[in-house]
Amino acid sequence: MDALALLIAASLNAGTVLAIAALGLLINEKVGVVNLGAEGLMLCGALAGFAAVVQLGVHPLGLVAGMAVAALLSLLFGWMVIYLNTNQYATGLALSLFGAGLSAFAGQSYTQFKLPELTAARVPLLADLPFVGVALFRQHWLVYAAVALALALMWVYDRTRTGLVLRAVGENPDSAHALGYPVRRIRLLAVVVGGALCGLAGAYVSTVYTPLWVEGMIAGKGWIALALTTFATWRPARVLLGAYLFGGVTMLQFHLQGMGVQIPSQFLTMMPYLATIVVLVLISRSPLWIRTHMPQSLGKPFHPGA
Template sequence: MEPFALLLAATLNAGTVLAIASLGLLINEKAGIVNLGAEGMMLCAALAGFATVVHTGSTWLGFAAGMGAGALLAAVFGVLVIWLNTNQYATGLALSLFGGGFSAFAGARYVQETLPEQVRWAIPGLADLPFFGAAFFRHHPMVYACVGIALGLIWFLYRTRAGLVLRSVGESPESAHALGYPVRRIRLMAVMAGGALCGLAGAYVSTVYTPLWVEGMIAGKGWIALALTTFATWRPARVLLGAYLFGGVTMLQFHLQAIGVQVPSQFLTMLPYVATIVVLVLISRNPTWIRVNMPSSIGKPFYPGS
């Protein structure tokens, strides 16, 4: 049972990255904004977090730096698409390309750097339980915080007035504007909050998940996180479940290799992306279901004067 416990532990760890980033993108899309720049934001945040830990030795400061980098890039994106009305999809792709290039250039000097030895986290009394201890109770606190973020977002979106306003901006910005709500500012705050969560996910990758810096280390996780929001039909709880599903598929390749399953490594590497495509194809077969759950104004510009 030990290999299965280790697979579960690795699944939770890998799913945490995808879940945090997907929850950030979900906030964006609930406000009616599509940000295709998650990959670039996560790369820049990964570099910011790694560099901060190298110079300060504090993982938590690294998380803060990653969130700041993600929020800053998201703010630039938000100004362009919300106030200057640039195309959301083209601007997001440009942000992703910029993040990849900038992180590779600025991070060249950090490739050989190493981080201080990490503290081994464990919940006292539970970490020593057979099977369950190794599977669930020896994780970094961010793994558990991820679940808390998802629950907090559910409460915010469906139990608070601010969450109702945010969803109304994504459903009908014209009606929200007519009621006196500052639609553009609300959308910018949502974009920055989403960017901060993408930044947190990126910093987690470079400081905890794989504590090093190499060019392109996010390796498509930003795109998978973007697909997860559609896979989850814009529901935080489903995002969490979907992230762990994709995390499990990602880690399965390593565990199959470890137990000697004779499958070409290239095939195992492509499994997460094949799973992403298959899931999106299956969901697309029911467009009515997507329309019912999708924010009505997603991807559409808003002109206050119209």
């Protein structure tokens, strides 16, 4: 039971990285913008966060720095795809490659540093409960913030006028523009906020999850987060569930190795990515289901007055 509790706790921790990034991408896609640059944003956020903590010695500033750098890169991406009408897919891929190269070059001098591991926060009273306390209530505060963010997005999209406007921009930007809403400004704001969340996820990896900097340390998590939005059919609660499932698959490999299960390590390492492919294949068997839930203007440029 103790091993199971530790596995659940580790899965929540690993899933938080995917959840925060995927919720950021969800915000982008709800207004009709596809951002394939999540991997690059997370890498730049990871480096910025790690460098900030090394230089300043304050962990919260590392998270802020990661968000700020990713937000600036997202602002550039948004300006290009929204105002210059560049291709969203090509621009996103370029951003991902640029972020990977920039972080590798700028991070060479930080590979020698390692941050002290943070003590997990303990929820008063609940942390002392048997099994449940170990599994759920001894986590970093961002683990709980990811759950709160998913719940907040559910409420905003389903219960508020702001959510209605955001969904209208993603479904039919021409109608939203005709009603007087600044479609391009709304999309740009959503892109910046979503990108900042990707940067936060990256900074969480380098300052909390594995407190060190290594080139390419995001290791495909940005792509998995991108797949999660489709897997979840653009619903925040399903994004959260999917993130924890993938987090569980990721951590299972280490627990199996620790238990002495004789499975090649290469196979265990590829399990999260294999699970991603399997899920996408299963979802693709029902294209009508995807089209029904997908924002209708996803990936399509908007030209005011056209």
